[in-house]
Amino acid sequence: MEDRQMQKEHRLQLFNREEGTVSGVKDVKSFDEKLILLSTDWGTITIKGEALHVSQLNLQTGDVKLDGRVDSITYSDKGAVSRRGESLLGRMFR
Numbered sequence: 001m002e003d004r005q006m007q008k009e010h011r012l013q014l015f016n017r018e019e020g021t022v023s024g025v026k027d028v029k030s031f032d033e034k035l036i037l038l039s040t041d042w043g044t045i046t047i048k049g050e051a052l053h054v055s056q057l058n059l060q061t062g063d064v065k066l067d068g069r070v071d072s073i074t075y076s077d078k079g080a081v082s083r084r085g086e087s088l089l090g091r092m093f094r
Contacts, residue, residue, distance in 0.1 A: 007041035008041045009024055010042045011024065012045070017070045017071075018070070020047075020065070022063070023063050023064075024040050024041065026040055027059070031054050035048055035052070038064060044076040045073065046072075046073070047070060049069045049070040050069045052066060052070070053068050054066050055067050
């Protein structure tokens, strides 16, 4: 519980599956038209869809704005990659 109090607050908002904002982002691991990977204190967020675009990025404030058609949003635990011994991308494309 104490670890959760030390973590930076995070919020995700999605409007009509076409526009979204994410706060509390530490890093954008990768992005293209079908996949966006965002790192937060609460884990990695994987956003899948079509015509995805990061329209604004401010890593100083941790805010990301995105648009496109969102098909899914998935969270992965911070330690999930090291516990399983393989990369996130390796697990996604099995």
